[in-house]
Amino acid sequence: MNRSVLITGGSRGIGRAIAESFLAQGDKVATISRTGDGPEGALLLKGDVIDAEQVDAAFKEAEDSHGPVEVLVSNAGITRDNLLTLMSPDDFRDVIDTNLTAPALLAKRALRGMMKARKGRIVLIGSAVALAGEAGQANYAAAKAGLIGLARSVAREYGRRGITANVVSPGLTATDMASELNEAQVEKLLAKTPVGRMATPQEIADAVLFLASPAAAYITGVVLPVDGGASMH
Numbered sequence: 085m086n087r088s089v090l091i092t093g094g095s096r097g098i099g100r101a102i103a104e105s106f107l108a109q110g111d112k113v114a115t116i117s118r119t120g121d122g123p124e125g126a127l128l129l130k131g132d133v134i135d136a137e138q139v140d141a142a143f144k145e146a147e148d149s150h151g152p153v154e155v156l157v158s159n160a161g162i163t164r165d166n167l168l169t170l171m172s173p174d175d176f177r178d179v180i181d182t183n184l185t186a187p188a189l190l191a192k193r194a195l196r197g198m199m200k201a202r203k204g205r206i207v208l209i210g211s212a213v214a215l216a217g218e219a220g221q222a223n224y225a226a227a228k229a230g231l232i233g234l235a236r237s238v239a240r241e242y243g244r245r246g247i248t249a250n251v252v253s254p255g256l257t258a259t260d261m262a263s264e265l266n267e268a269q270v271e272k273l274l275a276k277t278p279v280g281r282m283a284t285p286q287e288i289a290d291a292v293l294f295l296a297s298p299a300a301a302y303i304t305g306v307v308l309p310v311d312g313g314a315s316m317h
């Protein structure tokens with residue numbers, strides 16, 4: 085579609101699948117990650133999303149090469165799991181900074197060009213734990229829940245300018261992040277998943293591509309679970 089697409093955390097896992105999928109449909113893709121790795125054909129920018137200067141420099145480089153960002157996918161995320169009583173203040177703050185503050189500042193930066201163009205798509209990668217909570221993930225669940233309020237506020241503020249903001253909410257997905265869980269944790273999560281298996285990164289990417297597509301122009305402020313039914317109740 086030849087749009088300018090910016091994806092955070094495109095070096096591996098879900099973000100890489102998202103980047104590959106946009107590339108496959110002919111979009112111009114830039115990714116930001118700390119390693120600067122990513123799929124061939126994308127503009128691979130090195131940067132830490134919690135560093136405002138690095139994000140600004142990467143944004144500028146993406147826009148110089150591809151034009152104003154038309155689709156922002158905020159995907160970069162980390163976990164620092166522990167029970168809240170044992171969680172260090174730094175582990176709480178790092179997770180909030182990476183998973184919530186960075187997406188908000190990225191969206192703010194992307195909105196500049198989107199407002200001018202009177203169109204834009206913002207897709208935030210949330211998590212099924214946002215609404216359910218998860219033992220050991222108070223920091224992560226709080227950050228992911230925050231993304232919902234962020235997306236819905238952006239949806240209200242800029243809907244009239246042709247900009248949508250939505251959250252894709254993956255369940256357990258086969259990436260490096262999921263491989264940090266032990267067998268018992270995986271079994272427990274899959275027992276609550278009607279489809280009975282993890283998602284592939286591609287299945288998450290497919291939902292992101294839909295929300296960024298012209299077919300989703302009237303969908304904004306939604307949380308789209310891609311979790312094999314795990315969040316049904």
Ligand code: NDP
Pocket residue numbers: 092093094095096097098099116117118119120121131132133134159160161162182209210211212253254255256257258259260261262
């Ligand atoms: P991975 O750990 O496999 O990949 C994380 C990506 O984020 C990497 O590309 C990493 O790149 C990047 N990243 C992390 N921190 C930063 C940072 N500070 N600055 C720039 N880039 C950063 O995770 P997944 O692919 O599994 O997760 C992607 C998203 O999906 C996350 O938001 C996660 O919370 C969410 N999610 C994942 C689930 C799962 O089961 N896997 C379930 C639900 C949600 P680099 O290391 O090069 O910086």
